[in-house]
Amino acid sequence: MLPNRQRSLMPVLMLAPALLLIAVFILYPLVKAFFYSFEQYVLTAPNQRAFIGLDNFAALADDADFYLSLKNTTIWVLGSLAGQFILGFALALLLEKHFRGRTLYRAVVFSPWAISGFLIAVMWKWLLNPQYGPVNQLLLGAGLMERPIAFLSHPDFALPSVIAANVWYGIPFFAIMLGAGLASIPRELYQAAAIDGAGALQRFVNITVPAMLPVIFAALLLRSIWIFNFADLIWVMTNGGPANKSQILVTYLFTTAYKNLNFGYAGALSVTIFLLLAAGIGAFFLLNRFISVKGRQT
Amino acid sequence: MQIFRFIFKILLITFALSLFVGCGETSNKTRVTFLQVLGGKDRDKILQEMIRQFEQANPDIVVELQSVPWDQAHEKLVTMVATGSVPDVVEMADAWIGEFAAMGALESLEPHLAQWPYREAIKDVTWRAGRVYDNTFYAFPYGFYVKALFYRKDWFADKNLTPPATTDEFVHIAQAFTEPAKPRYGYSLRGGRGCFDMATYFMFVFNGSSAYFDEQGRSTFDQPGAIRGLQFFADLYKKHHVAPPDAINYGYNELVSAFYSGVTAMYINDPETIKTQLSHLGEGKFGTAALPVGPSGRRFIKLGYGSYSILRASENKEAAWRFIAFMNSPEMSTYWAKNNYMVPLTKTGEQDPYFQQEIFKPFFAQIAVPEDVYFPPYELPEYSAFFEAAHIDFQRLLLGEATAEQVAKKWAAELTAAKMRQNAKVD
Amino acid sequence: MKRANYLQIFRWCGLVIFLLMIAAPIYWLFITAFKPEIDIFANPPQYLPGNITFEHFIDVWFGTSFPVFFRNSLLVAGTAGSITTIAATLAGYALAKFQFRLKSTILFLLIATQMFPILLLVVPLFTQLAAWKLVNSLTGLILVYAAFNIPFCVLLMRGFFADLPKELDESAQIDGCGQFGAFWRIMLPLSLPGLAATLIFAFISAWNELLFAVMLINSDSKKPLTIGLASFIEKYNISWGLMCAGAVIALIPIFVLFAYILRYLTAGLVAGAVKG
Structure with a gap:
């Protein structure tokens, strides 16, 4: 057996580079930003910086724009997540069996993953333009509408439109993740079920889904945090408009920090976002445990 | 250890590249x-x-x-x-x-x-x-x-029209060009970022004054004339429908591109945009004219x-x-x-x-008449933030969620408060 | 047999629909890059390019600083991706195979770093970097990108190592490899797919990042591609042709990397995530 000393040093050495980088470039600024939230810190009044306790949070609690953004964020995260997950899963299932040209097909359908969010946003803004955008032209040409719709400027369509673009952007992520998960399910399970006379749907419900649950949960967890904090699409496509109809918490944060220059308030908003996400993820873990326990019972 | 060779290769290439980056000129200038x-x-x-x-x-x-x-x-x-x-x-x-x-x-x-x-x-x-x-x-x-009116010279010639001299004519001419089926609209209205400049224009020419504040330092934006001007501006979109439906989100870029892509017949903006129009439309297809005067008979030019x-x-x-x-x-x-x-x-x-x-x-x-020329209150530290957020209120007005009066009053209150803070600091 | 046929038809329909849905916007980006300026805004839109031109590619490469931006991006994404991968591999292994105090604290910390909005970290981080003379420097950008991608990649790699049978590790140590030898000679080669996935993830993230690039880099000679592309949106004008051509060029290195690594990739991403 190895001596104890070496045993305790090894993980420390291995963790050191990663933790050092995180501590210096993320944790340290994060702690500093955290303390903004208790300060009156408006850049245009540099001499009036002062500790004000929870005043920023109190102001946030009375902020109607905050609640509107919170509501929109909920729709944005759930809508994007559901769309990305369902379509990504479907694509993963379709790609499971080999067919000719699968590699090329994969390269094409996974390619959105490789493009920057900013470019995606600019492209979609053009595609959805009511006068010269192809989407409207095609829908008109197919006789599905009578007049063009200004998707990004309509109070009811703005948020769904950016969600649609985000779903499109996120399909490859889920297809890759879930596709590899499918590949790791042992073939024998399906064969046994087929011998027992189970149909395709039954096999999917009884074998595929339970085997995939851990992957699904991990993917949903990582992706929900990511979508929550993903502002590029909305910022470029609608700028939160019209009239805040597509404003989410991070785009609202952008306004408070970089337009109003109120870093104290922005700090309070960031801490609130952090706590909301932590609560959401806590609930998610509980749900995960509940489902896996129940899964084992049946 | 294929992957290590690969990472090693990347590091080697990047190191080679970095040799080219560092060689800035060293001098005592x-x-x-x-x-x-x-x-x-x-x-x-x-x-x-x-x-x-x-x-x-x-x-x-x-x-x-x-x-x-x-x-x-x-x-x-x-x-x-x-x-x-x-x-x-x-x-x-x-x-x-x-x-x-x-x-x-x-x-x-x-x-x-x-x-x-x-x-x-x-x-x-x-x-x-x-x-x-x-x-x-x-x-x-x-x-x-300085802002002036840009118009499609060729379209105006087809219809035998001349650029509008008054805000009333402006509406009629914009209506004459509006054919949603084409799609073609009279005016590139700016409802998104920066719409405040245009809102101010109409509020001032209806109110007959370009003063932002009265002697007591209160904003003039809630005066009846100003509210009528704001209503007029919003009605171009809401009532007369002479602006494209997506104009509610137009910023500087969109309003200019709607013109050169043949969607709108007129827009109001800076001479800088001449360059953009020349590169897309070429010479002769567009012209410029003075801004239409309001019911007060005056025009006010923001410098x-x-x-x-x-x-x-x-x-x-x-x-x-x-x-x-x-x-x-x-x-x-x-x-x-x-x-x-x-x-x-x-x-x-x-x-x-x-x-x-x-x-x-x-x-x-337009700027040859000094009494027509005004400056916005650039001295207010909050002006930039106010200017950047004003479109949200204006969009509410366009969507019918707020009235012109409510929006004008909100703006007036914010500007007055900023002015008071500024005065308190100076005293 | 009839049911199977229906399923087959259903499957092919699905594949075609997905292809159209996902490829159409990308197709649009591609053909715009090859259209002459006047055709770009043609109404009705041209779905098939009438006149194919390479002028935008020539303009963007020879008429702007694009080659410099391209080189900077390669340098930044390559180095940052490599640093991230190495650090994440070591840390992921430690978290998967060792028992020690503070382990759950570290795991919590990794997830927590993902939840605080990055936007607000810009000012404190900038202050720190300025003190170290790392503003307007590619080194600064590399370190920031590496740091910001590490938490996710550590989770990824940890899941990977956790997947490998414990017995392998133990038997290697008994054979006299030692702890490091077991990691280096046995476990690491087995986790190649994970490494590949992590590398490509970290590379793409650094390649496409805009916010920190804009904030930290001032000089034209140090700008990465993303700023170059964003600069085609001017106050009154968008150079669509140049932007699309630039975007197509920007995709090339990623596809090269993809082609090189694809065989590991699909197995890679997921196994990590399972335990992540």
Whole structure:
């Protein structure tokens, strides 16, 4: 057996580079930003910086724009997540069996993953333009509408439109993740079920889904945090408009920090976002445990 | 160990690449960094040419031009100032002067200016424009922006129409061009970022005054005339439908592109956009005209401008001033105005043969009447943030979620509060 | 057999629909890059390019600083991706195979770093970097990108190592490899797919990042591609042709990397995530 000393040093050495980088470039600024939230810190009044306790949070609690953004964020995260997950899963299932040209097909359908969010946003803004955008032209040409719709400027369509673009952007992520998960399910399970006379749907419900649950949960967890904090699409496509109809918490944060220059308030908003996400993820873990326990019972 | 070879290869390539990065020129020349915020490849080329001439005349200084895309410029500059790591000279947008001056970021140019040989040559408004904050010259304007009406000359000729002279005519002509099925609309209305300028225009010409505040320092925006003007502006979209349905989200870029892509017949904007229209539509297809007068019989012209500022945290202020002084010398500033399509800084600049073209005339004619010209309250530190957020209220009005009166009152209250804070600070 | 046929038809329909849905916007980006300026805004839109031109590619490569931006991006994404991968591999292994105090604290910390909005970290981080003279420096950008991608990649790699049978590790140690030898000679080669996935993830993230690039880099000679592309949106004008051509060029290195690594990739991403 190895001596104890070496045993305790090894993980420390291995963790050191990663933790050092995180501590210096993320944790340290994060702690500093955290303390903004208790300060009156408006850049245009540099001499009036002062500790004000929870005043920023109190102001946030009375902020109607905050609640509107919170509501929109909920729709944005759930809508994007559901769309990305369902379509990504479907694509993963379709790609499971080999067919000719699968590699090329994969390269094409996974390619959105490789493009920057900013470019995606600019492209979609053009595609959805009511006068010269192809989407409207095609829908008109197919006789599905009578007049063009200004998707990004309509109070009811703005948020769904950016969600649609985000779903499109996120399909490859889920297809890759879930596709590899499918590949790791042992073939024998399906064969046994087929011998027992189970149909395709039954096999999917009884074998595929339970085997995939851990992957699904991990993917949903990582992706929900990511979508929550993903502002590029909305910022470029609608700028939160019209009239805040597509404003989410991070785009609202952008306004408070970089337009109003109120870093104290922005700090309070960031801490609130952090706590909301932590609560959401806590609930998610509980749900995960509940489902896996129940899964084992049946 | 394929993957390690691969990572090793990447590291090797990157190391080789890095050898090319580090070799900047090492010299004992003073280095002035100049951040331009309205990035763009054509603009870069003009500025580089001016810098080349400056370096030729001042062999002891090198100027490094840094550009940031306009959409990210404000955040970038805020971050730089907040962290004290700033360029020496920055291109300052008019609306930001109060904000950055209040942050203590800008250096007073008064002592330098007192020695400047061309003081008599520049337009008198320059002094007011540069001294908006604390009556101190924090920003040295390099030229001016004035809004005029752009119209599709070819479409107007087809219908035998002339550009509208009054706001009433404006509605009728816009209606004449509106055919949603085509799709074609009369007017590129700006409902998104920056719509406040146009809202102000209509509020002022209906109210008959361009004063932002009355003697008590209260905003004039909730006066009945102003509310009627705002209602008129909103009705172009809501009632007359002469603007495209997506105009509610139009910013500067969209309103200009709707015109050159053949969607709208008219828009109101700066002479800078002539360049864009020329590159897309070519000559002869569009013209410019003076803005329509309101029921008050008057038009009010906002004077916008871009400036150079020296940052207080700069370590090369002397060299920075020499650079600005060169850039704003009569010859250079006129060269800049010509290439950049703006109203030149000097009194005589517009007599340049270049500016005798028909397309420039309405811009100069409008500012020839001094009592029509006004400045927004750039001195308010909150003006920039207010300006950036005003479209949200206006969009509510366009969607029918708020009335013109409610929006006007909200704006008036915010402006009055900002003004009061400013007055309290001065006293 | 009839049911199977229906399923087959259903499957092919699905594949075609997905292809159209996902490829159409990308197709649009591609053909715009090859259209002459006047055709770009043609109304009705041209779905098939009438006149194919390479002028935008020539303009963007020879008429702007694009080659410099391209080189900078390669340098930044390559180095940052490599640093991230190495650091994440070591940390992921430690978290998967060792028991020690603070382990759950570290795991919590990794997830927590993902939840605070990055936007607000810009100012404090910038102050720190300015003190170290790392503003307007590619080194600064590389370190920031590496740091910001590490938490996710550590989770990824940890899941990977956790997947490998414990017995392998133990038997290697008994054979006299030692702890490091077991990691280096046995476990690491087995986790190649994970490494590949992590590398490509970290590379793409650094390649496409815009916010920190805009904030931290001032000089034209140090700008990465993303700023170059964003600069085609000017105040009154968008150079669509140049932007699309630039975007197509920007995709090339990623596809090269993809082609090189694809065989590991699909197995890679997921196994990590399972335990992540």
